[in-house]
Structures are given as C-alpha cells and as structure tokens.
Amino acid sequence: MRSMSQPDESSYLDSVRGQVPLYDALQDAAVAAVPFEPSRVLELGIGTGETASRLLARFPDANVTGLDSDPDMLFKAREIVDEVSLARMEDPLPDGPWDLILSVLSVHRLTDEQKQTLFRRVREQSKALVIGDFVSLGDDRGETRVEGEAYPDTAEDLAAWCDGKIVWSEDDLVVIVAEYRR
Numbered sequence: 001m002r003s004m005s006q007p008d009e010s011s012y013l014d015s016v017r018g019q020v021p022l023y024d025a026l027q028d029a030a031v032a033a034v035p036f037e038p039s040r041v042l043e044l045g046i047g048t049g050e051t052a053s054r055l056l057a058r059f060p061d062a063n064v065t066g067l068d069s070d071p072d073m074l075f076k077a078r079e080i081v082d083e084v085s086l087a088r089m090e091d092p093l094p095d096g097p098w099d100l101i102l103s104v105l106s107v108h109r110l111t112d113e114q115k116q117t118l119f120r121r122v123r124e125q126s127k128a129l130v131i132g133d134f135v136s137l138g139d140d141r142g143e144t145r146v147e148g149e150a151y152p153d154t155a156e157d158l159a160a161w162c163d164g165k166i167v168w169s170e171d172d173l174v175v176i177v178a179e180y181r182r
C-alpha cells in the first residue's frame with residue numbers, strides 16, 4: 001500500500017482495493033469482531049479513517065484516537081475521530097488505558113520482533129485487541145499485493161504472539177481477537 005503525498009478518500013480507496021481485493025470484507029469483519037462496546041479506542045495505522053468510520057457506525061459513542069506515522073494519511077482521519085497522534089507503532093503507545101486497540105492492514109509493516117513488542121504493550125494497556133491484516137499462506141498464494149516493505153506472518157503465529165483467536169479468514173486475510181480483561 002503506497003503512501004500518497006496528497007491522498008483523498010476516493011484515490012486511497014481505489015488504490016487499496018486494487019491491492020487488497022477483499023478490502024471491504026476485511027473492514028466489515030474486523031468491526032464485527034469487536035467483542036464488547038468500547039469507550040476508549042486506539043486505532044493503530046488509522047490511515048484515512050476507513051476502519052474508524054465503520055467502527056463509529058457500530059459504536060457511535062466510542063471515543064477514538066487514531067495513530068499513524070504518515071501525516072498525509074491523517075488528514076481525513078482528523079475529520080472522523082476525536083484525536084490523532086502522529087507516531088509510530090514501534091514506539092510506546094499513547095497513554096491508556098484503552099478498552100480496545102484496533103489495527104487493520106497495518107501491523108504487517110512491522111518485523112516479527114516489532115510486532116511482539118507492540119503486542120506486549122497492547123496487552124499492558126488495553127482490554128482487547130482486534131487485528132485485521134493479510135498473512136502468509138506460503139508459496140506466494142493469496143490475492144493481496146502490497147507495495148513497500150511488508151512482513152506478513154502465518155495467521156497462527158500472529159494469533160499466538162498476541163494470545164488471540166482467529167475469528168475470520170478469507171483468502172490471505174484474517175481477523176484476530178484477543179481479550180485480556182473486562
């Protein structure tokens with residue numbers, strides 16, 4: 001997925017749907033997988049806010065903070081969520097505690113070690129985690145094609161590292177949910 005210098009909603013969606021044919025199914029599955037009504041939500045790699053807007057359609061009272069390392073991608077998200085944070089998933093998270101940390105199509109940008117560090121931080125600061133992302137099926141199978149550096153893992157590794165369960169999968173996309181405490 002390319003970081004565009006002046007993304008607008010339609011050009012971003014055209015681009016991402018070309019690279020992730022099941023993009024909309026993944027978004028819907030990730031939001032449907034949220035296990036309880038969250039008050040404070042942190043979305044990692046919020047991009048233009050596609051996932052957040054679907055989350056807010058399901059939970060209109062949620063207070064959502066979006067984090068992204070690309071200021072150009074945050075421009076649209078600013079209109080959708082309560083706060084945005086220009087930051088990297090590799091670094092300590094914004095102050096919690098959070099009811100839910102959510103991330104769609106973003107954690108594949110992290111190396112395995114970075115993912116495991118992130119998941120440790122999430123577990124300390126959040127009641128639940130929902131990840132939607134593409135995974136490795138081996139042998140170059142799967143329809144998702146992303147540009148730039150990507151480190152997809154098997155769904156089983158990703159679930160094990162965050163103590164989560166795979167609740168949805170289609171082609172090379174999965175949704176994983178972990179509940180830490182209520």
Ligand SMILES: C[S@@+](CC[C@H](N)C(=O)[O-])C[C@H]1O[C@@H](n2cnc3c(N)ncnc32)[C@H](O)[C@@H]1O
Pocket residue numbers: 001003016044045046047048049050051067068069070073087088089090103104105106109
């Ligand atoms: C493909 S977009 C996904 C956006 C949105 N969640 C969606 O599903 O449409 C991935 C986002 O992750 C962000 N991102 C990539 N690497 C990141 C990192 N290390 N830390 C924070 N954000 C990152 C990118 O800037 C981009 O906005």
